[in-house]
Amino acid sequence: MNRSPSWLGRRSFVAGTGAVGLGLTTAATATARPEAPSPVPSFAPGRPIHFRGATVVTGDPRLGTLPKADVLVTGATVTAVAPKLAVPPNAVVIEGRDRILMPGMIDTHRHLWQTALRGVGAEWTITNYIDHLFAGWGRNWRPEDIYAGNYLAMVEAIDSGVTTTLDWSHALYTYDHAEAAADALFDSGGRARLAYGNGTAGPENWAVTGDVERLLRSRFSSRDQLVTLQLAWEPPHDPAFPERVAWEYARDRDLTVTQHAGIWNLSSDEGIRILRDNGYLLPTNTYVHAGTLSDDSYRMIADSGGNISIAAESELNAGQGYPPSGRARDLGIPLSLSTDTSVWWSGDMFNAMRTVLNADRGLDHQRAHAQGRTVINNRLRTEDMIHYATQGGADALGLGSKLGSITPGKLADLVLLRADTPSMVPLTNPAHQIVFQAARAEVDTVLVNGHVMKYGGTLLAPDLKRARRLAEATRDHIRERAGTQGWANAMEPPPYEVA
Ligand SMILES: [Zn+2]
Structure with missing residues (x-):
């Protein structure tokens, strides 16, 4: 619409x-x-x-x-x-x-719903995030809180030159939550892709119950509108592949899928193998982070034509795995950039470009030094970064012929x-x-x-004053649910610990 x-x-x-x-x-x-x-x-x-x-x-x-x-x-x-x-x-x-x-610029992975908690998780690892937010406070998000986070994130995106944002929306617990997410994106006047998700269960439990279809019919009858729809869920881990019904639905409705893949301790090569064995290693798939996969998995992704979204500030701080720009580039896997969540990190693509470039070059130097050698000329270049932040993002969203460069038409x-x-x-x-x-x-x-x-x-638009008012109300609601001690504990985790 x-x-x-x-x-x-x-x-x-x-x-x-x-x-x-x-x-x-x-x-x-x-x-x-x-x-x-x-x-x-x-x-x-x-x-x-x-x-x-x-x-x-x-x-x-x-x-x-x-x-x-x-x-x-x-x-x-x-x-x-x-x-x-x-x-x-x-x-x-x-x-x-x-x-x-x-x-x-195009951000291919951001959890817009979390934006009202900007700054809360600056000290977190992925373990802290799961404990406090995803498996903790996350259930307290009401539809209006989803709206508030999404709307504020769109204000921030447009103000910083991010003209298209993929909303990796994995707290759509009810149809009302999903409608609120879509409404905020439409109301912003920006360009967005709502990646419909629900992290509380496998997609076989929510993607085919009728809610996605209802939203698709009510809001997304055209593919030429500013906001479009796709799906977001995690890679399989059970060889019985119970998610098959959801993947079949995605294919039948021509909806692409983005997944967090290759994350230390959370998702492994098994997911890539199961998708390959069942014919769902699709060229339209996006693999977010993808930092801990084996060379075999990267090759399978490369052969399938799938793409990787790197959120380097996230990977380096939270510990999902090292940003895989070098391996992806060596195998010709298309890359795009993303910001993940402003519960920790910056939400603009200048930082995303810089962080990937720093991480990539730093690793090259470290590896050379470990062999007593010196990198004379850097591999990854600034023009690559601009490509990943623009055309790479457009390609990842299947919009490469319409967006990504300043080209007549x-x-x-x-x-x-x-x-x-x-x-x-x-x-x-x-x-x-x-x-x-x-x-x-x-x-x-x-x-x-x-x-x-x-x-x-x-x-000029969307409205920061309104976004701020809504986000402060959501922040206060979540803080109240967390309780004074819970909130304080989350903001300052205990000293360094490795398990
Ligand atoms: Zn994410």
């Missing part, structure tokens, strides 16, 4: 200004934006948008990076990319001087970064500086499907 955004135009900008005045956006951009914000033009529906004279990192191998080019957006689509395009009558011109235009999900900030001047190599210097403060303007969601550093 398509919902027409009601936030276009000047009136909603006025509302948006009030919203950001209370939040992080103002603080984050204060140092980057010393001059007065530019007045917001009228982005009326139907007016083309003309980016003029930007450094354009297209991500399209045929177009490359253009040092000074124009990009024309007509409706939802990029219609031209070239230097010095003629400005169509009635177009809104967005000045690209001192700016980098790049494709919108693709949808206009675009991010304009400031290149005149203290951390970006002088601009010499856009790819290098996007990966190692840019951050949220540089995200100036964001388009989703041709709609301007952020302009001149100001978030």
Whole structure:
């Protein structure tokens, strides 16, 4: 179902200004934006948008990076990319001087429902997470709490240039929870994939009971809308494969599946083998983390055409396994990046890119040093990281022909970064500086499907003030259920311990 955004135009900008005045956006951009914000033009529906004279990192191998080019957006689509395009009558011109235009970033694995507990788990391992949240407080999430987390996460994503987010939604205990998750994604005006899940049971117990089908029919009748549906569950471990009925349903309804796979102590090579033996090692499968698999399993994934989503801040902190970028690259397994959950970590793709690159290069150096050798030239490059954060994500979601690069004919999900900030001047190599210097403060303007969601550093939609109010209510509800001592214990786990 398509919902027409009601936030276009000047009136909603006025509302948006009030919203950001209370939040992080103002603080984050204060140092980057010393001059007065530019007045917001009228982005009326139907007016083309003309980016003029930007450094354009297209991500399209045929177009490359253009040092000074124009990009024309007509409706939802990029219609031209070239230097010095003629400005169509009635177009809104967005000045690209001192700016980098790049494709919108795509996060292929985030548990949006947990966002109201931002910061609670910074000291956790995966064991702490399971004890306190997933098998503990998690059951206390009501539909309105799912809505609150999802809506806030979408505010954060769009503000930071993440134009598509896969919502790995494994707390959809009832149909009302599922509806709330979908509503929040639609209400945000951003692009999202709801990956329907329920971590309390195997998918054979919930994916075929009628709830998924009901949501599919009521909200997802079209595949061309901003929010689409797929499924999320864990790999099998029983050779009898009781999950078969759920996999059959997924195949029959053409719904792709994302799984946490290859996680230390939790999911092993057995799951990959069972899927292979039963014909469900599908080319559309996404394997999240995938840090502890054997070479045989990686080869099976490579042969099947499946893809891996790396959340390196998560893997390195929580202990799921080492980010497998090197092994995946060696075998040609497509990669995308993800942020997992802001109960611990940052929710933007600049950090995701940097952390994978740091982990990958660090491991190469360590391995060489262990043999008394020296890495002379690094393997993984910044352009690879931008690819994983954009086209790689689009490909993982089956949207690669529509999203992921600035290419005429693709949808206009675009991010304009400031290149005149203290951390970006002088601009010499856009790819290098996007990966190692840019951050949220540089995200100036964001388009989703041709709609301007952020302009001149100001978030126009969705509504941060509303997101904050809802998330604080959810945070307070969960804290109350946890109890004072339980909450305090969770925030500060006991000293270092290895079992
Ligand atoms: Zn996860």
